[in-house]
Amino acid sequence: MKTILIADDDRHILTLLKHVMTLEGYRVIEARDGQEAKEKLNEEAIDLAVIDIMMPRMDGLELCEYVRTEYDIPIILLTARDQLPDKEQGYLRGTDDYVTKPFEPEELVFRMKALFRRYSVVSSDKIRLNHLIIDRHNYEVTDGKSTILLPLKEFELLAQLAQYPGRLYSRDDLIRLVWGSDYKGDERTVDVHIKRLRQRFADYQEDFNIHTVRGIGYRLEVPEK
Missing domain, CATH: 3.40.50.2300 (Response regulator)
Structure with missing residues (x-):
């Protein structure tokens, strides 16, 4: 209950x-x-x-x-x-x-x-986005046929967004959660990494999409099958 x-x-x-x-x-x-x-x-x-x-x-x-x-x-x-x-x-x-x-x-x-x-899409180590599985233990993403290896920060950013689909994260939130509160860079780092993720997963839009909420930040959505 x-x-x-x-x-x-x-x-x-x-x-x-x-x-x-x-x-x-x-x-x-x-x-x-x-x-x-x-x-x-x-x-x-x-x-x-x-x-x-x-x-x-x-x-x-x-x-x-x-x-x-x-x-x-x-x-x-x-x-x-x-x-x-x-x-x-x-x-x-x-x-x-x-x-x-x-x-x-x-x-x-x-x-x-x-x-x-x-x-409920989140388990202890794996996050399922329709056909894609984010394996947080092995730091890899699989589609059932092949494995997609990402740079560490891109992986951590994707995993953070995917952990709670539909949740809106501000850029400050993502900096704190992914790069750490002591990070000295600026918010544009988030935008650059989001752009790279969108490019890498351009062929997986049936599995998930990262939406921009103007003036606030980003959220990941999982289309219903």
């Missing part, structure tokens, strides 16, 4: 979502503010977090950033803010999806299930 954390200071929303998600077979952990949600994350094994932006003590954007730094779980931001700059901030802080109020609870469940499908 998967455990869902719902962080929202609106008791009616907490009650509604707990009812709907319990019927779907999920275990629900509630938090009424960001600080309580942080404590629950430290106490429980959470599989996915639904986070409201406007909360006391620690707002949803701060909590989202904390979760993304400390845990490898899907995040959905739930908020009344529907302007593009608000969504941009959410994705920059690390959310996987963004649902605006008012909303249909069933739609939220659909989005949760979609995120679980995306995250």
Whole structure:
């Protein structure tokens, strides 16, 4: 049974979502503010977090950033803010999806299930992108017939993007995760490596695509078969 954390200071929303998600077979952990949600994350094994932006003590954007730094779980931001700059901030802080109020609870469940499908492509050492398999243990990519060897940083960048299909990474995120926080170069390094990956895998667009989100960064998408 998967455990869902719902962080929202609106008791009616907490009650509604707990009812709907319990019927779907999920275990629900509630938090009424960001600080309580942080404590629950430290106490429980959470599989996915639904986070409201406007909360006391620690707002949803701060909590989202904390979760993304400390845990490898899907995040959905739930908020009344529907302007593009608000969504941009959410994705920059690390959310996987963004649902605006008012909303249909069933739609939220659909989005949760979609995120679980995306995250399920990852095993301990291997990531499957349709016909392609990224072997993180042997640092190689195979298509079932041949092996594709990549320079180390290209491999690590591809593996990072593929680890969570659909997640939007800023260039700063990728620099920190792939090159390290002490890297002295600039963000153009990411763009150069993305360009090389696209060229190398130009014949594998049925398996995955790397999309540019202007002004923010990149995300990898896996077409459904």
